[in-house]
Amino acid sequence: MKDLTVSSDAPGQRLFVLGNEAIARGAIEAGVQVAAAYPGTPSSEILETMSGVAKELDMYVEWSTNEKVAFEVALAASICGVRALASMKHVGVNVAHDPLMTASYIGAKGGLVLLSADDPWAWSSQNEQDNRYIALQGYIPVLEPSSIQEAKDMMADAFKLSEQFGQLFMLRSVTRIGHARGDITLGEISHERRKGQFVKDRTKLVYTPREARINKPLMLERFDKIKKAVNTLPYNQLKLASSAKLGIIACGLSYSYTLEAVKWLGIEDRVSILKIGTPNPLPEELVIRLLSSVKEVLVAEELDPFVELHVKAIAGEHNIPVKIHGKDLLPRIGELSTRKLTEAIAKLTKARTPVDFASIDKLEQETAPLLPWRPPALCPGCPHRASHYAIRVASRRVARELGKEIEPIYPGDIGCYALAYNPPQEASDTIICMGGSFGIANGLAHVVDVPIVAHLGDSTFFHAGIPPLVNAVYNKANITMVIMDNSATAMTGFQPHPGTGYTAMGEETVMLKPEEIARACGVKFVEVVDPFDLKTAAETIEKAIRFEGPAVVVSRRLCAIIDQREKKKRKEKIIPYRVDQDKCNEKCNACIELLGCPAIIKEGTKTVIDSSLCTGCGICAQVCPYKAIVPE
């Protein structure tokens, strides 16, 4: 096996990688000097990959507190003539939206690329927004790859294009690019390292109404030049079949599915295909050539009809009599697939589908009721499980006093703790966006009269939890804010953040404490608890709920996965718990129903603990009314 890595200077060699590693490699080949990001699936591995080789390649790489800051860091580098990347998931771009819209007025000096990782089917997201619309709004040209090889090549090229046209570029990845695997052929790594130079330029960099009015026409000029140039970029390709009645316009990854579908149907010689690598702006000349050569067109793209609407506009403007299909035959929801393309194309060409999909669907439907439900769950030993339990006990105690009908509200947030939204804990009443728990709690406080206990994690607190905390103090929102501090951005792979004491490049730094920030912001009730001491944790949260005014409880204990790793390293013995069957009331099930720990299972009527999963946290022992759970 060859010993190649993403930082190997080995042009022409092939390497098996994750799509996000391919994207990172593209930035490395371009000689990017600054990369900033906030973790978010499916984008996290890009910056992780770069941080691993940052020192070796003389790059500056940081995990920023949020996407807005990450984008501003990259923008500043670009302003100083240095190539810079900002990487984030699709909803992260919302957070960066404010500087983004003016950045396109500024343009780019050093190549500036925004990586937006969209998530069709919302595999790990709260929505499936299509960020090509954000790009459209900001006059940001978009490159959309059809494979991970192209993702790498486009990323490397994006920096050159950005400098050539003086404009910020977006690379739109999707889950099936970032989290795809495959072989890529490596390109050359640029070792050019520029010295950043800030040139004072009020007209270009200081935005008052005057500069907006001066720079918008310049931005439009740049965009027009790009509009012409995309017709000859290699990422857009037109293949006309001489006898074709049907044309397919396939954007990004849809192109791969289209190639497979056409081959599967055996009609390669009967369809013309226009591959789109730049959905914004579209290669208009190529689109016109395709539209003029066929009777019907199918536009294939994931999520919204972005290309479709523009193609229809082009056809209308040029009076081309062609029937344009798209989202009438392909779904707006979820990912596309070879099957979906095959069925849509078969419908238009009257070709026979190679497989009897209906009978497969029937078998699948018949199978569904047999399958057990296997959702992701909080890990055994996860401190969030204990925090959720303590919140529930404390809130119920207060609610009971207030009256029978009183039901506390638990606004939740983005992170591992959200996994407890499933039964049996059902611990979140709202999950909307980063920091949304505290924000929603602020609003609830002024319209309902029940205990409001919001929770978010440490990384989320630094990302978007501080402004709503300040708001609660300023506007006197009577809410309890629990910060579940497991000292990790655990959901996305344990990236460091301002509370962990080290940076993306592995350097030691200050360790910020949420409780100190809360006190400095004027919160009068701030306590720190260990969630594994359930009694004290619940009592403290109860006091916080009873406290008149905003209250903060930091529930702090290290993420169970990190804790187990560290114990293993120290060769510390883990003592799992077991159920004393003489004491256990088989009908009670309190441990199972209150905690939902994957290590506690039923064997027939017996309740038992799987010692291979148990981490010895002992939360179940504290919950058991019969004292039947004991260390092994």
Next chain:
Amino acid sequence: MGKEFNILITGVGGQGVILMSELLGKAAVADNLRVRGSEILGMAVRGGSVTSAIRIGEDVYGPLIPTGKCNALVGMEPSEALRNISYLSKSTLVLLNTVVTVPFTVSIGESTYPSLEEILRQLGKASDRIIQLDAAKTAQDAGSRLATNVVMLGALFGTGQLPIKTATIKEAIQAHFPAKVAPVNIKAFNLGYEACRQAIK
């Protein structure tokens, strides 16, 4: 050999599904084959369902296996194999580790787990070529239960259908594991390989 060979590996977070596809991918590249793939992890690896596709050959473009186009399904867990029944066709090789992992939703009464007979009956409606293995026991025989995934990898090569050379995947296994545990894994691979050969005789 056709120009497309599609492998789907299904299991539960923590069973080493992703490692199997990484080893297959590296070996495919070493053998100068084109390779594409993708995985579904859901919200995280926290005990949820995991599937990983590895596709080898010149006619492969997309990262996902089309419906009904899987050549070999490696089922690390019976119900998770069943969950992916739509990828199967009559000729798909199904390699099934019969060791069950019951999700916690069964304990809390939110769902039920089917019997192994039911799972096999249902899979049998889709494919005629199901091979059952107790991979955990075989891994134990090799020296570690942790090598269950490598046993299944061995079984996959034991089918004799793969475009990757057996020597190459062994090299990939050897290179991946620390020297101390590599021999156990090579042994696990060999036992899985043999178990499959016996089963299809």
